[in-house]
Amino acid sequence: MARKNRLLFGFIVLFFIFCLPAAAAEEFVLLKAPAKLPKAICSSTGSFVVQELQTCSLVCAPRRSLNDLQKAGAAFEIAFSLEANQSYFLLHSRHPQPLLPGARRLKCLQLEAGIWLLQARDPGFRAWLAEPFSLKALRLPPIFSGSDEAGTVSPRADQAKTRARLRPEAEIAVLVAQVSEERLSNDILALQNFKTRYASTPQCEAAGDFILERFQEVGLAAASDPFAFESAYQSKNIVAVIPGMVAPEQIVLACAHYDSYSNDRFVLAPGADDNASGTAAVLELARILAGEKFDFSIVLLCVSAEEWGLYGSAHYARQARQEGAEIVGVVNLDMIAFPGASQRVLDVIGNYSSEWLADRFIAVAQPYVGLRLDKVINPSMVWSDHSSFWDQGYPALCGIEDSDNPYYHRTSDTLDKLDLGFAADATRAALAVVADLAQPLGVLMAPTGLQARSQLSLALFTSRKTVYLQWDAGDDSQVGFHVYRASAAHGAYERLTGQPTAVNMFVDPLLLPDQTYYYVVTAVDQNGRESNYSREVRDDENN
Numbered sequence: 001m002a003r004k005n006r007l008l009f010g011f012i013v014l015f016f017i018f019c020l021p022a023a024a025a026e027e028f029v030l031l032k033a034p035a036k037l038p039k040a041i042c043s044s045t046g047s048f049v050v051q052e053l054q055t056c057s058l059v060c061a062p063r064r065s066l067n068d069l070q071k072a073g074a075a076f077e078i079a080f081s082l083e084a085n086q087s088y089f090l091l092h093s094r095h096p097q098p099l100l101p102g103a104r105r106l107k108c109l110q111l112e113a114g115i116w117l118l119q120a121r122d123p124g125f126r127a128w129l130a131e132p133f134s135l136k137a138l139r140l141p142p143i144f145s146g147s148d149e150a151g152t153v154s155p156r157a158d159q160a161k162t163r164a165r166l167r168p169e170a171e172i173a174v175l176v177a178q179v180s181e182e183r184l185s186n187d188i189l190a191l192q193n194f195k196t197r198y199a200s201t202p203q204c205e206a207a208g209d210f211i212l213e214r215f216q217e218v219g220l221a222a223a224s225d226p227f228a229f230e231s232a233y234q235s236k237n238i239v240a241v242i243p244g245m246v247a248p249e250q251i252v253l254a255c256a257h258y259d260s261y262s263n264d265r266f267v268l269a270p271g272a273d274d275n276a277s278g279t280a281a282v283l284e285l286a287r288i289l290a291g292e293k294f295d296f297s298i299v300l301l302c303v304s305a306e307e308w309g310l311y312g313s314a315h316y317a318r319q320a321r322q323e324g325a326e327i328v329g330v331v332n333l334d335m336i337a338f339p340g341a342s343q344r345v346l347d348v349i350g351n352y353s354s355e356w357l358a359d360r361f362i363a364v365a366q367p368y369v370g371l372r373l374d375k376v377i378n379p380s381m382v383w384s385d386h387s388s389f390w391d392q393g394y395p396a397l398c399g400i401e402d403s404d405n406p407y408y409h410r411t412s413d414t415l416d417k418l419d420l421g422f423a424a425d426a427t428r429a430a431l432a433v434v435a436d437l438a439q440p441l442g443v444l445m446a447p448t449g450l451q452a453r454s455q456l457s458l459a460l461f462t463s464r465k466t467v468y469l470q471w472d473a474g475d476d477s478q479v480g481f482h483v484y485r486a487s488a489a490h491g492a493y494e495r496l497t498g499q500p501t502a503v504n505m506f507v508d509p510l511l512l513p514d515q516t517y518y519y520v521v522t523a524v525d526q527n528g529r530e531s532n533y534s535r536e537v538r539d540d541e542n543n
């Protein structure tokens with residue numbers, strides 16, 4: 001009897017030691033859930049969308065909330081239980097079976113055509129993946145990373161149209177005409193000559209230093225921004241800034257990854273198309289735009305460790321969100337020099353919230369280039385750095401050749417295979433849209449200090465929204481202002497003022513209470529000339 005009691009006591013002690021701490025830690029699961037999962041369901045159950053895809057979404061949910069999710073009508077399938085010592089990736093592969101035989105320590109689950117969710121323990125797992133493949137490392141708060149949001153952007157019903165441009169095309173045409181095929185070729189060769197730019201190698205770091213010097217040579221303020229990845233490794237992003245003259249906090253960003261990958265990556269990974277081509281384009285933008293003046297700031301960003309899982313861009317985009325950076329739009333260039341045998345097509349890839357940017361890209365750039373620009377709206381295209389910006393809720397797109405490069409991720413991805421005319425056109429396209437978004441500084445200053453407040457007024461049978469706008473008075477160069485409104489961010493602006501208003505405020509009454517509105521203002525001089533748009537504000541931005 002006494003012995004039995006001791007045993008029981010021992011058992012209870014063991015139970016407290018081993019079981020309670022496990023019960024106290026919140027347990028999370030990864031779910032394959034329907035695409036476009038309503039935000040309300042997520043927030044009411046403490047779960048969040050890790051990745052929006054075309055046919056489904058990947059959701060991280062507390063295990064205790066599974067019943068609630070079910071009750072809310074979400075049909076889901078449990079992919080994995082999250083484990084603290086594991087890493088999670090999205091894997092893109094064209095192979096029907098993306099793991100090589102014998103890959104016992106890896107788990108993977110197909111999410112949609114060509115896309116798998118992968119659970120792995122150490123960096124060596126890559127040896128068990130069938131080449132070629134692409135990876136996107138997933139960051140899964142709250143377990144691993146604390147509090148920052150994995151922002152996904154819900155599709156918008158009203159897709160923005162491309163707005164009419166105020167600026168004469170002449171200024172942008174002058175800039176576009178400076179793109180040089182020869183310089184692109186030289187830069188691609190210089191990057192290729194590092195032999196490998198596989199992130200974690202000294203050669204990759206040297207390539208980063210080279211890019212930093214190139215930015216500085218053209219007179220830009222530039223810096224390297226180091227980051228760590230997969231616990232054992234380090235690399236760095238290289239960032240250059242052309243500060244805006246009117247609203248420098250508004251940022252237009254062009255980026256490309258400079259690291260490379262191949263079947264012999266520690267020795268030889270020339271990565272001429274992937275992605276010396278995009279990097280050379282960003283360097284060309286730096287050279288041409290460095291001496292120019294724009295309303296908004298232009299950031300030129302060359303990131304590293306893209307090939308490992310988009311680590312460099314994730315680092316940058318996460319930090320930008322934490323600092324509250326106002327990024328208007330991101331143009332990512334990745335593989336822009338191999339158009340394939342017959343086609344001269346550059347795909348412009350966006351997610352639902354970035355469709356306005358893709359439309360804008362095509363409308364602005366098409367007149368300057370001999371290649372065809374095809375819009376692709378597909379949130380599953382996450383295999384390059386634009387997707388790190390999507391994750392933080394920024395509009396971003398990727399310009400990429402519409403072809404299968406047979407040298408992709410091979411030691412044979414070299415300059416001699418490339419079509420530099422195509423690369424030059426892709427560079428012209430990117431340059432045109434970056435300049436257009438940042439607005440070349442006009443003769444008349446765009447208004448500054450625009451603020452918006454909205455107020456709901458409840459009448460007996462109806463409720464209406466009134467928006468109050470106010471901005472800096474400016475100087476004597478203008479005689480009045482025009483006010484524009486759109487129902488989607490950077491959408492088709494509608495002018496609200498018939499004659500320019502002489503005062504620096506405006507009231508927009510009788511608006512739909514559930515609709516969000518966006519505003520810009522312009523200044524008008526005595527000859528009727530109009531300035532660029534001010535920065536855009538949301539109707540409740542200053543509530």
Ligand SMILES: [Zn+2]
Pocket residue numbers: 257274275306334335384
């Ligand atoms: Zn790439």
